Structure formats: C-alpha cells, structure tokens
Amino acid sequence: MPPEKHALLSASSASRWLVCTAAPRFEEGLPESISTYAKEGRLAHAIAELKVLKKFTAAVTPGAYATRLNKLKKEELYDPEMDKTTDLYLDHLVEQAMLYDSAPTVAAEVKVDFGEYVPEGFGTCDCVMIGCDTLSITDYKHGKGVPVSAVDNPQMRLYALGALKRYVPVFGDTIKKVRMTIDQPRLDSYTSDIITVEELKAWGESIKPIAQKAFSGLGEFVPGEHCRFCRGKAQCRARAKVNTALEDFKDCVPMSKATPEQLAQAEEDGRDGIPTHLLSDAEIGDLLIRGQQLVQWYKDLEEYATKALLDGKPIEGWKLVAGRSNRTFTDQDAAIKAVIAAGYDEALVYDRKPKTLSELEKLMGKAEFAEKIGSFVVKPLGKPALALATDKREAYNPAASDFAGVVQE
Template identity: 40%
Template sequence: MGNHALLSPSSSHRWLSCTPSAVLETEFENKSSNAAEEGTAFHALCEHKLKKALRRRSKRPVSAFNSDEMEEHSDAYVEFVLEQFEKAKQTCSDPLVLIEQKLDLSEFVPGSFGTADCLMVSDDTLHIIDAKYGLGVLVDAERNTQLMCYGIAALSVYESLYDIKEVSLSIFQPRRENVQTWTMPVEDLKDWAENELKPKAQMADKGEGEYCPGEWCQFCRAAVKCRARAAEKLRIAEEEFKLPPLLTDEEIESILPMLSDITKWANEISAYALEAALNHGKEWSGFKVVEGRSNRKFSDEDAVAKAAKEHGYTDIYRQSLITLTEMQKLMGKKQFEEILGDLVIKPPGKPTLVPLSDKRQAMNVSDAKNEFNEIMED
C-alpha cells in the first residue's frame, strides 16, 4: 500500500460530494502545508502521551512544532480519551483501546485504507476518536464521513468479537474549543456503507459522475483550475454584486457566508498565476511580475556589532524579557504561578464575525449594538 489511497477516508467528504474530483486531483502535485506538518506533529505527541498514560512503551517524538500550546492540547486529548475509557469500563470489563490503528476499507472503497487516531471497542459500543489540530475549519462529528469510514472498517474486524450495537464518533478539536460526540446505530452505518459509500466510491474510482462545487472544494488540489467551481463563483459574484449603492441588511446577510470562499478562490487563482509565471515562464496577457517592497536588514549581525564597537559605538543592544512561554519553562509551572501568576494577563482576542455554528462563546456587544441602531435610526 502506498502512502496515500486515491479514495482516502480523510478526503471522503470531498469524493462523496463530488465523485470525479479524486481522479482529477491526481493531475496535481500533493504539496504538504505547514498546517499539515503541524497536525502530524500534534498527532505524534498525542499518540506518545496516550501510550504512556496506558502504560505502553513509547519514545517521545521530537518536533520543531512543539510548543506550550501543543503540550496543553495533547494533554487535554489524553484526558478526553481516558474519560471515554472510564465510561466504557462501566459496562464492559475489558474495553479494547487501539492507538493509530491501520484500517482496511477495500471491501467498500477500492484500494482504500486509513489510520484511526483512537479506536475503543466495548461490549455494545465502537467508539472512534479523532484529533484535529486545525484552526481554520470547524469539524463536525455528526455524520462525519471520515469517521464513518473508520467505523465500518473497524466494525468488520471487531463485530465478531463484541456485540456492538452502536458506533460513536468523537471529534477533539481543542484550538476551536470543539469537542463533540455523535452516536449512530450499527444498522444505520451499515446501510450508509452499502447504499451510499460503496456505489459512490466505485464512481469516484473511475472518475465518473458530475462535478459538484461546495465547501468540500477547500482542500481539493484541483480546485484552483476546476471549471465547475469557477462557474459557480462567477455566478454568485454576478448575482450578488449587481446591487444598488446601499445594500439592505438582508442582502449583506446573504453575501456574508459566501465572502470567505470567494476571497479564498480569488487568492488561489492569483497564487496559481504567480507560481506559473515565476517557475514555468508563463506569460499572462496584460500582466507582468514585479518585485514587491522589502525592508533593509543586516547581512551578518556579529560583523555589524564588531564594526560598530571598533568605531566606539557600544550602546547597540536592546534588552528585552524572554517570552512568557520561555519564562514558564525556566521556572517550571508551579514556581511560575507563585512568582509571576499575578502579573500574567490574557487580553481579549480580536473580535471576529463567524457563523452561529461556531462553538465559541459570543461576545457581549450589546452596548455597541445599541449605539449602531441609534445611528441607523437617526
């Protein structure tokens, strides 16, 4: 098996929604992103800590992405898994906990396989727990096709050993304060696998079916050149922006959900065009590549310091405190709390307008709201 299945569980939402996209994506290079590498580091740390908590052998992974934030979130993940383990033990004497479990999905999806972060099998429940370190997209547990794929693959292995009646899907997305579990009866999962997953996977494997743009385009490698997506975005732009100078509140509300995707699509087209011009000599009619603005900087700081001192300039260093994270590491959490706890503040984050489906607590903006309404009424 290669590193990536054409029809992987992690991209299932995409190829189930737009069946020809998987084959189309193979024409584009699969580039790793910084966010993906950070996610891999988070998973490795979670795996290590969970193994240690369950008294299994593990060597701590070393990564450039490790940070205080990642330490805290991986601790919280382990805590969540152990809570589920304790719940499972209440109804089953020997629940099985499988970490980073390889699963074969080829019975339902041609050549497909994947790795579940954590599988917990008990007498009546199969529980799939998936850690997400991403910040950009809020991941929903309800009818999550990636976890349902893991569920059906795990079921075919373990239902002969356990009397599994339901399958629970958990998403643990700490940076979005999103921890949710959704449970479905085994019959529903089998019905979905047979009547939706299997036929659509066969179409996707052959590149058949209709192109269908939607929010699943976000991580599709072919999205930047996809004609169906371009047509959809231009149609939205035409419809929504042929508007009078003053928009009504209703018009703004209808445009808001589309803006981020239209902006992202526009940025992707720009990035693609620039990359083609820079690296492949592509000339776009009416456009040229120019050098952007940059700031001056020293080429060699040690040589600069030496030369300045030789000419009598000694007051050339700025003293600054080490960062809060470094200070906590230096002192240890307990000492840090005792010595500096009262001097640490957490300023409010920058206000951001998000859909109601976002799990974060709404800010109290009633004063500003009243002020705005008064202005509008005047």
C-alpha cells in the same frame, strides 16, 4: 517516513466527495504536492503513536521508546510543541480509557477497510479502544487552521465502519455503540459524537450510491466550501463559474445614485422601495457569503499562478517580482558590540521588555500560571466582527461591552 498511500475515496476527503462527486476522478489527474504542514502532521502522528503504544501496550520497551523518540526528535521538522500536544492527546486518551468500567483494549495506527460501503475505501485510525459495549476511535489532528468537529463527521464514521469490520469478528455483537472523537490540541478543540452501531450502519448504507457515483467517474461538479482542500481548486471550471457569477450584480448602483425611474420601478415591484438595480439586505447577506468563497478562490488562483511561474510555466499577463524585505544584520551580536564600542550606553542599546501573557503561561505551565497570576488576567470583549449566522460563538451583545475588562476567561 515513507509516503502514505491514499484511497481514491479517502475518509479524509469524504466531506468533499459526498457533495462533489466529480472531485475524486478530477483530482486524480492532477499532480499531488505534500505541504510542510502535512509533513509536520505526519511527524506529530508518529510521536503520538509511539506514546500511545508505550502507555497502553507492551509493544514498546522503555529503551526502544527512548531510542525511537530521540530519532523522531532529530527530524528536521521536529518542534518541541509536538511533544506537548501529543502529551495532551495522550492525557485525553487516558481520560477516555477511564470512562470504561474496566481497562479497554487499546491499539494505535490501526489500518481499517471500509470497502463494503465505499469502493476500495481504507484508512488508518489513530487510536481504537474497545471495552464493554463501546468501540471508541480518536483522531489526532495537528493542524491549527480550523477546528474540525467530530459531530456528524463522515471521515470519523467511515473509520468507525472500518474499525467495526475489523473488531466485530473478535468482540462479537457486544459492541453496541461507537464513540468518535477528534483531538486538536493546538486549537484546544476536543469533540465527540456517539451513535449506535445500527445508526452507523444505516448511514453507511445511505452513502453507498454516492460513493459509487464518485468512484465511477460519472459524478457532478458541485462547488462549495469543501473546494478549499481540493487539489483542483484553482483550475476547476465549475468553481470559477460560481465565483464569476457575481457578475449578475454588475449593474447594481448605490441607493444614492438610483434614478427616479429605478425608484419608481422598485415601488412597482413591491420591493419595499428598493430599486431593482439596488441590492436588498437579503442579497447583501447572500453576496457576503459568496464573496467569502470568491476571496478564497482568488487566493487559490494566486497560489497556483505563483507556483506555475516559479516552475518556469508562463501565466499570460503576469510575472514574479521580489517582495518587500527588511534590512537585517549579518551578525547581530557583533553589530551591537560595535555600537557599544562606539560609546553608546548599553541601556540605550537594549530594550528591557516583559514577556507576553502567552509566553509567561508557556514558561510557568497552565496550572502554576493560573494559581500565581491568574487573578491579574482579564479578557476584554473584542470589537464586533461580522460572522455567519451559523457561527458557534454567541452573538455580540453591545451591553456586555460595558463590562469590558472584567470578563475573566
């Protein structure tokens, strides 16, 4: 598969450059490396595209489909899971097509141009459907790191603006609504957002000045969660400043070690008896959030330094050493045979273990698994874990743990 060309202000990085307008030009000057995950994603996309073309269009004959699919399956990064996840994606597209009163027009891997809103902006929609008054775009995501929601998603909105530009000349103003969907089958995450064409265009107008600033190279560095996928995440000074600002709290002492003077000062400051040098609960909440960024930043620095040292670039004060490893047989079958030949009973040499719940579900398929052994499945309440207040999961309810073991998924 040839390397993909990306716009400076790509749709996939929009959630970053819409906040940190300095990022695109900063990243531009840094070397790009394509991760194995990205390569796997591209292969899965190629399989998905082929399946969409076969299902919805006459662009691929059955013979050509089989030949092309077999060729993709011979790629080094091919995993049978890709076949399953792209099937799920296809099933979901079929469901979406059935939402239309009559069969919609369907196209796969559609090149779109949203340069009217974002300088030199272009990209590719994985699937576009048009029928009645609705244009529908769907993005397949092969990653299983974090679920990505389609709601208020700038990447999807930019693709949608590009798709409108492409299809309005054909379908005219019959298109009144846009449905944007993100399918992430490996995370069982399927989300959609629907807005009117007017709302979408108004949003496009609202981001124009931001896009201009990001393109011009006069943008500002604004660190945040979006740094995670930035090419400059390890070297960015603005991000380093935010994280080293935790220094502000370096003089804090535990409550038990506060001096009478500090306690008296806190009283005077009206901080509910909390000394200036102690953290309030609000500060702890804030620090926990900033600490998450700090941990991620430190990991990024480690990753950067490891790569630099592997590439022969010195990082002062650091070197690479061999990590821990476990002993292993060069030929396990031959080793086991030798153990049995030495007089040990086979029953002592082998463990007979049942397959795990997930392995059995994979073996039987979801439907048969649910029918035959679903009644044996329970999902106990997990241990309480700290999460951000904005987390979509329900707050932990200790009373619910009384029913642990009878909660069924």
